[in-house]
Amino acid sequence: MNKIALVTGATSGIGEATALVLAEIGYNLIITGRRSERLAVLQSKITDTFDVEIKYLNFDIRDNQNAIKLIGSLPEAWKKIDVLINNAGLALGYDDFQDAQTEDWDAMIDTNVKGLLYISRIVSNLMIENKDGLIINISSIAGTQVYAKGNVYCASKHAVDAITKSMRIDLLKHGIRVSSISPGAVETDFSNVRFKGEDQKADAVYLGYEPLKPADIAKVIKFIVSRPSNVNINDIEITPKAQANAYYVNKN
DSSP: OOOEEEESSTTSHHHHHHHHHHHHTTOEEEEEESOHHHHHHHHHHHHHHSSOOEEEEEOOTTOHHHHHHHHHTSOGGGGOOOEEEEOOOOOOOOOOGGGOOHHHHHHHIIIIIIIHHHHHHHHHHHHHHHTOEEEEEEOOGGGTOOOTTOHHHHHHHHHHHHHHHHHHHHTGGGTEEEEEEEEOOBOSSHHHHHTTTOHHHHHHTTTTSOOBOHHHHHHHHHHHHTSOTTOOOOEEEEOOTTBSSSSOBOOO
């Protein structure tokens, strides 16, 4: 059987691009997301193009019990997960701290932090049984920097950075590698979600320069998973040429 990768948040953006790249290099896939119709479309797209097998699990990673149930329901052969891509995440709202909506904070913490923890705990235990595995957490340059109106989104990605480092230590004795990728500006529906459908505001984020594309991050993931088993890529930070860090973007 081909190696197996589980990709969360595979319905669009980086997750979708990652699923396509991993299928191209021969991985069987478990894709997850909240939008079942998009998962079904991606499943068909992959199986029509690549000689791999694919299963999709339709759930919200914030629901720990449902995650346990659905991943636990996989056939035994599919529980030998070689690679976990913790991609699901979001930003909600772009407000000064004192004006932010606590519901937005809850959604970001529950998804970006707790959801990642839930999935990682389930899958890492399967990897421990298999005595091998690779976990790649998709973080952000906001995981080591903060910017105005980023408050809790930045805090959630700082948590991902800390979790990644602690996972790397705790899983070391089990032979499980842990990596993280911290992108800067990537043109996805990230900003549409953050601005809650205000497309003009979302589009303005990417005006005046060339941002990264989801495929750029997927190619970095391909690089990490294709390293020899004795090599661990700890952390990669990647930005578009026009972006120096979380604060400075050269817009024309």
